[in-house]
Amino acid sequence: MQFLDLNKQYRSIKKEIDTAIKRVLDNNIFIGGQEVENFEKEMAKFCGSKYAIGVNSGTDALYLSLKSFDIGYGDEVITTPFTFVATAEVIANCGAKPVFVDINPKTFNIDIAKIEEKITKKTKAIIPVHLFGQMADMDGIMRIAKKYKLYVIEDAAQAIGAETKPKAKSQKPKVFKAGSIGDYGCFSFFPSKNLGAYGDGGMIITDNKKLADKIKSLRNHGSSPKEKYKNLVLGTNSRLDAIQAAILKVKLRYLNKWNEERRKKADYYSENLNELKNITTPFIERNKTHIFHQYTIRIKNGKRDKFKDFLDKEGIPTMVYYPLPLHIQPAFKYLGYKKGDFPETEKAAKEVLSLPIYAEIGKKNHNLVIKKIKGF
Ligand SMILES: Cc1ncc(COP(=O)(O)O)c(C=O)c1O
Structure with a gap:
């Protein structure tokens, strides 16, 4: 069994993907162009935002968002220490200081209190x-x-298609998609993401035309939209490849269906695992739609690592996202944080375990995971 079998997904849409790739090869435009613009339009529509700008990766999406606000030396940016390193890395790479805030133990997300x-x-x-x-x-x-x-920059790298219904009475009871609430929403198309490319890729969405234009310039060396080889500000090379855009546009059509499948698989896990007293299954908030990029349980009796080893030996692949919180990573030592600063994050890092979940996981494998867990 694999933790994630991307080949199954490819086989299910092979004809469409192969046609899209061939189209790019025939058209001979590999960077930018119509393929990228078409996908950007579809992404903006899907996310309920006005503009979408394709970039090189989720990391660059975050980095360019910060750059567009001239965030740098002397500035501080607040985020969570329980995330993939890129979220805080980009803050530091802009010259600003990452300031961590502990997580809500139920949702694993930043604790707003x-x-x-x-x-x-x-x-x-x-x-x-x-x-x-x-x-x-x-x-x-x-x-x-x-x-x-x-400013608010949503790191929606793991949450494409996730939804929230605002609780505040003043707001219209509209459903908002991940990334569409803050100044920017940032996405990653890393192959294992719910919408994954066949290489690196990322996207920034926004409702603000000025910001969208700024990002378009920054992703292309700060160039002027009007005059070739005129550079208005210092940017970088962070463009989305046409081949990836063509592939992602095909896949986007299936995303709702795949996310729904993931939710069903997650429900099935929870129905079967809820009875086990040392396991906490994922908490789904009432006003949210979870897309289960990961199905992450907690092992409460201090035996997570033993449990993981047992499952490994039984042929059940699992992952720990994330074993070492960012505030105690060697790379962030200079920030001066120490063990004990974020107790909920540190506890989560010791307890979490992500189980295999994807749209195409078969009943047989799904049941086998449950059986082996119960065996332990
Ligand atoms: C939460 C989070 N932020 C940022 C990133 C960075 O995205 P990428 O790998 O496309 O640079 C990822 C994924 O890898 C992620 O999971």
Whole structure:
């Protein structure tokens, strides 16, 4: 059994994918062009935002978002220490200081009750991460951002298609897609993501035309949209390849169906695992639609590693996302954090275990995972 079998997905849509790739090869335009623009339009529509700009990766999506606000030396950006390293790495790479806030133990997302105490005069932005495919409390985050005039960049790398219905009475009871609430929403098309490319890729969405134009320029060396080889600001090379755009446009048509399949598989896991007293199954908030990029349980009796080893030996692949929180990573040692600073994050890092989940996982394998877990 594989943790994720991408070949099964490819086989199910092979004809369409192969046709799309061939079209790009025949057209001979490999960077930018109509393929990228078409996919950007589809992405904007899917996410309910006005603009979508394709970039090289999820990491670059976050990095360019910060750059567009001129965030750099002397600035602070608030985020969670329980995420993939890129979220905080980009803050540091802009020259700013990542400031961590502990997580809500139920959702694994940033604890909004702990954000305000970390805000200083230097704070410029918040990067909430919609971890594992369920959105952070955007209602609360937007309220805080408004109060302190902070930018909000949603790290939606793991949450494409996830939804939230705002709780606040003042807001229309509209359903918002991940990435469409903050100033920017950032996505990753890393192959294992719910919408995965066959290589690297990323996207930034926004409703703000000025910001969209800025990102378009930044992804292409800060170039002028009007004059070739005129560079207005310092940017970089972070464009989405036409081949990836063509592939992703095909896949986007299936995304709702695949996400729905993941939800069904997640329900089935939970129905079967809820009875086990040392396991906590994922908590789904009432106003949210989870897309289960990961189906992550907690092992409560301190035996997570033994449990994982047992499953490995029984042929059940599992993953720990993430074993070492960012505040105690060697790369962030200079920030001066220490063990014990974020107890909920540290506890989660010791307890979490992600089980195989994807649309095409068969009943046989799905049941085998459950059987082996119960065996332990
Ligand atoms: C939460 C999160 N942020 C950022 C990234 C970075 O995306 P990429 O690998 O496309 O650079 C990822 C995925 O890898 C991620 O899971």
